[in-house]
Amino acid sequence: MIRSLLSLLLFAVIPTAALAKPPKNTTATETKNLTWSHDIAPILYGHCTTCHHPGGAGPFSLLTYADAKRRASQIVEVTQSHFMPPWLPEPGYGDFADNRRLSNGDVAKLKQWFQAGMPQGDLSEAPTAPAYDAKWQLGKPDLVLKQGEPFTLPAGGTDVFRNFVFPYPLKTSHYIRAMEIRPGAPQVVHHANILIDRMESFREQHPDEWRAGVPGMEILLDSGNTFDPDSHFLFWKPDTPAIIEPQGMPWRLDPGNDLILNTHLKPSGKSETIDSEIGLYFTDIPPDKQPMLLQLDADDKLDIPAGDNHFVVEDSLRLPVDVEVLGIYPHAHYLGKDMQGWAILPDGRKEWLIWIRDWDIDRQSVYRYKQPLELPRGTVLHMKYLYDNSASNPRNPHDPPIRVREGNRSEDEMAHMWLQVLLVHTKPGDPDPRLQLEEAWMRDRLTRTPNDRVSLYNLGAALAGQGKYKEAAAIYEQDSKLHPNDARVLTAFGAALDGEGNWQQARALLQQAASATEASRAQHCDAAFDLADLDARRSQANAEQEFREELASCPDDAEGHASLGSLLLAGGQTQEAESELQRSLAINANNLDAQLALADAQLSAGDATHAMRLLQTAIQAHPSSADAHTQLARAYGISGDLNNAETELNRAAVLKPDDASIHSALSQVMAQNGNLDGAITEQQQALKLFAQDADGWNNLGVLEARKGDSASARKDFERALAIQPDHAQARANLAHLAAQ
The missing domain is CATH 2.60.120.310 (Copper type II, ascorbate-dependent monooxygenase, N-terminal domain)
Structure with a gap:
């Protein structure tokens, strides 16, 4: 999938404020007992020294009493105005973690300490200074x-x-x-x-x-x-x-x-x-959460007249899935003034995401919520940004003001609001809800810019990922008309057609993409691999040669070596197959296809020990691979460890609940472990998913017979014979049941 940088993140060094003059007429009551050691050091260490330490982003250090005393007037000036610490969100409009805004009490303490002459106090009362690496x-x-x-x-x-x-x-x-x-x-x-x-x-x-x-x-x-x-x-x-x-x-x-x-x-x-x-x-711990960045933007509406101090742009997006919002990043340039983000829930309630009343590009940040903000499907996200292009805006980079439009330069403007969301209320085995969210987002973008190439390509990828190959092919066809020689689009179009079942046209497009003269090496490799893979899946004799030609041009393609190895393994060329699979793992030690194929070869050769080690490594890198868990269960079964085999098949069934073969295998292992009720339940589930499995009905009949339910067993054997009249085992089992 093409991912495009949308000029998200623009920052500048925080300016140094002017020096303040010490106030006069300080009373003793206001400054009683305030010292750096007891009162001021905890404030500075908790809010300031992350930047203000030697080698840090701040222009000076505040780690010691001498540092604080030297900068005391400046500290008072910037904290009284809330210019420092840098924190833009308004209180009460989003509950954010790591809030750097000083409380009114802390601001008052800094001022009172300064007024008292900046006493040091007892150093034994000071907290330990934070330690920062020099680099x-x-x-x-x-x-x-x-x-x-x-x-x-x-x-x-x-x-x-x-x-x-x-x-x-x-x-x-x-x-x-x-x-x-x-x-x-x-x-x-x-x-x-x-x-x-x-x-x-x-x-x-x-x-x-x-x-x-x-x-x-x-x-x-x-x-x-x-x-x-x-x-x-x-x-x-x-x-x-x-x-x-x-x-x-x-x-x-x-x-x-x-x-x-x-x-x-x-x-x-x-x-x-x-x-x-x-x-x-x-x-070493893999992720157990899959977040996604989502963007609202109104760049296409930015055309701000000179002198306009109240130019407003808005955008919105309806969520097709349940999400938790983890963080938010609003962004504009120097003309940005008031920036609001909120959500309207399906029941009509308004939930504030953020409100910044006085935007300052030099103090922007990503803001993470203390607790994830849950938004149900049907929620509509909103952003509303106000820009000030008048001479009264002290941050206006143009004097006198000029018309400003969207652009990447700091003197241009942007209107972005990024959200990091986590898709929730999903079940193992469900389609990736991020694909649904990506689809909704790209469709929304295309309503404003119908021929945007990034939106078209990403929409096609989201549709194909959901198995909507016909819709994906239509999107890629539109994209290919706009960019007829783009190898990446031709390859994606071909893959969508292949998924739809139109493999002849798919093959033609993949051949065109693989031979495109303007294609990058990566695009050529991708197209050539997909072409060989299509032919391999259709048992075409030339697939092996196509993989070899692809690898001659793309020798570092771990996936290509894995696929060639699997093809050779299926053809009985075990030695060369294992060589290709090892090459794949030498390039990428965690290539799952190579790990599974090599483990299969080892199991076929009776080497369950090495297969188990390889599959355990594969699962550590790919914990959500149902195939890896199923293969490991096979290895445990060969080695006689039925308990671990059952455990791995249960994990595979959770990850891939609609796979009938996993439920059938689990049924067999449960039966060997003496759990007939569980075995029958799993085999029945397998047959719900694939009712035309004659072997499955025969196996269910055997389990029913072992439990003593002859009537159900007879129906199962008869069902197997109705699907496959020459099923010898089912016929023999039915005859044996009749004899009994």
Whole structure:
């Protein structure tokens, strides 16, 4: 799926406020017993030193008494006005975690301490100062990615947009629990935003440029063969350089992935060197939640006349599924003034998401709710932004004001409201509700921009992911008419037609995509793989040769090696098959297809021990794979461990409840464990899902007979023979039952 950067995240360094003068006529009552050690240090450590420490984003440190005393007048000035700590949301309009806004009592304490002459107090009463790594906020990362080549930002000129590529060098997948972006020269970095390129597509599009950065703001990426939506706020901004993911929500990096650091740079008057680093912190615990980023926007309505101090834009979106809102990120540029987000629930109630009465781009942030905000399907999300393009707006970058339209530059404008949502009330085995949400979102975008290529492509992918292949094919056909030589669209169109059953036309489109001269290497590999895969599924003799040709051009395609290995294994070429499967795992140690196929080969050879180890590794990386659990159950069964076999099949049945074969296998294991009632129930469930299974009816009859229910057993055997008159076992069982 194509994912497009929509210029989400724009930041600037927080300005330093003017110095305040100490007030006079302070009374003793107001300042009694206030000291830095007892009263002021806890406030500063709790609200300020995350940025204000040596090496931090703040322009000075506030870790010691001497630091605080030196900056005391400034501290009073910026806290009295609530300019600092940076916190824009209005109280009462969204209950946010990590609220940095100082209470009125703390603001008063800072002022009173200053008025009292800034006494230090007893140092033994002071809390322990927070410890910050000199370079990395969270300590030494598990992996540090470095920019390929430094980039020199000129002293002057207009805004610069640069994309730096960071290849992920490891051969195994890892889950990322935290990340810190060090963007080089932070004083000239307006924003830095991370995108995950699952296919190395951007690097391959720019083979000679990527090391020193590729110009541009909006970029298109191929996201591979699975629905993998943007899910996390991955960006750098001055006050929170470390990104720590919520519990249960790490994100994944696989071999062959790239991280792209999309930066917006503003010349400062002197030349600066941009030499970025990204620190990654791993976890062995896979995610158990699948969030998704959702956007409301009104960029198409931004055309703000000079002098207009009350220009309003709005957008809305109806939710087709139940969600919990985890966080919100509103965004505009310098003309933004009043920004509101709310939800109207199906019963008519209004739930505030956020309200910022005095927007300041230099103090923007992502805001996470203390408790997830649950919104049922049918809820309508709303955003309403007000812009001030008058001379009275002190942040207006133009003097005198000029007409301002939508754009990426900081002097242009944007109207975005991003929500991180978690799909809730879903059951294991249900279709991915994120696909329904993506469909609704893209359809809404297309009502305003009917030919938007990103919306068309993503809508087609969401429909195909739900099995709506005919609708997906119609969308891709529209897209292909607009972009007739786009290999990515031709490949997706072909895949949708294949899913619909029109494999001949699908094959023709895949051949066209694979031979497209303008296709990137990643797009060529994708099309060639899909072509070979289609022929393999249709048992075409040329599939093996097509896989070999694809791998000759794309030798690092782990999926291609896995598919060729599986094809060879099915043809009895075991030795070469295992060689291909091992090649796949050498490229990507967690390639599920290769793990399952190699385990199948090992089980067929009677090597249950090695198969179990491989499948346990596969499940650790892919805990939601019903196939992996089923295969592991087979391995346990071969080794005689029926209890663990039953456990794994139960897990598989939860993950894939509509798979009749899993219920049948579970029935057989339960029967061997002596649980006849459970075995009968599972076999009956299997037959509800697939009533034309003659073997299944015969097996149910055997179980009924073992339980002593001859009448039910007779009906089961007769049902098997009605489906398959020559079913020898059912006929023999029926004769045996009659003889009894």
